[in-house]
Amino acid sequence: MAAYEDTRDGVLLTDDPAKIDLDAVCDLVELQDWGAPRRIVRTAFEHSHPYVLLEDGRLVGCMRLVTDTVMFAYVDHVIVAESHRGRGLGAWMLGSVMARPEYAEMHRWMLLTENAHGFYRTLGFDDFSRPSYAMDIRVPCPKE
Numbered sequence: 001m002a003a004y005e006d007t008r009d010g011v012l013l014t015d016d017p018a019k020i021d022l023d024a025v026c027d028l029v030e031l032q033d034w035g036a037p038r039r040i041v042r043t044a045f046e047h048s049h050p051y052v053l054l055e056d057g058r059l060v061g062c063m064r065l066v067t068d069t070v071m072f073a074y075v076d077h078v079i080v081a082e083s084h085r086g087r088g089l090g091a092w093m094l095g096s097v098m099a100r101p102e103y104a105e106m107h108r109w110m111l112l113t114e115n116a117h118g119f120y121r122t123l124g125f126d127d128f129s130r131p132s133y134a135m136d137i138r139v140p141c142p143k144e
């Protein structure tokens with residue numbers, strides 16, 4: 001897919017690998033204290049489809065998709081820098097990505113959240129429709 005870009009209020013949303021600084025992404029993720037070692041966060045971003053928000057070249061948000069582009073997309077690491085929260089940037093970032101024509105046929109968008117349900121509901125997400133269909137295996141992240 002060609003690089004995707006969108007802008008709003010002087011903030012650039014991009015998936016252009018040349019503009020994505022994974023060290024800065026890891027710094028932002030580290031601030032959330034979610035417990036995954038930096039090496040693992042970096043690998044996760046490298047092996048999925050990352051998007052970032054840049055203001056004057058500085059990273060102010062990120063997210064990543066794990067997707068086959070038609071059947072399934074898993075949304076993860078949705079973060080807006082604390083200084084930029086509450087301005088609609090998070091909803092715009094994820095909403096803009098979800099509206100990409102390349103994803104028009106997507107069958108299922110999925111994510112896990114501990115306490116941001118209200119945020120994702122504004123984008124159309126709802127509780128899992130058939131919880132009894134879902135299964136997973138959880139292996140704790142290594143401590144490093």
Ligand SMILES: CC(C)(COP(=O)(O)OP(=O)(O)OC[C@H]1O[C@@H](n2cnc3c(N)ncnc32)[C@H](O)[C@@H]1OP(=O)(O)O)[C@@H](O)C(=O)NCCC(=O)NCCS
Pocket residue numbers: 032077078079080081084085086087088089090091092112113114115116117118119120122
């Ligand atoms: C969650 C997060 C990405 C939201 O980004 P944001 O730019 O501040 O959100 P927006 O301004 O676009 O908010 C859009 C809507 O979601 C609501 N919202 C925002 N954060 C929310 C939260 N944590 N819980 C419930 N609702 C939330 C807003 O009130 C707003 O509602 P409205 O449209 O009715 O006014 C940001 O707070 C963040 O990075 N938090 C820390 C990381 C995190 O928890 N990420 C989600 C992990 S699953």
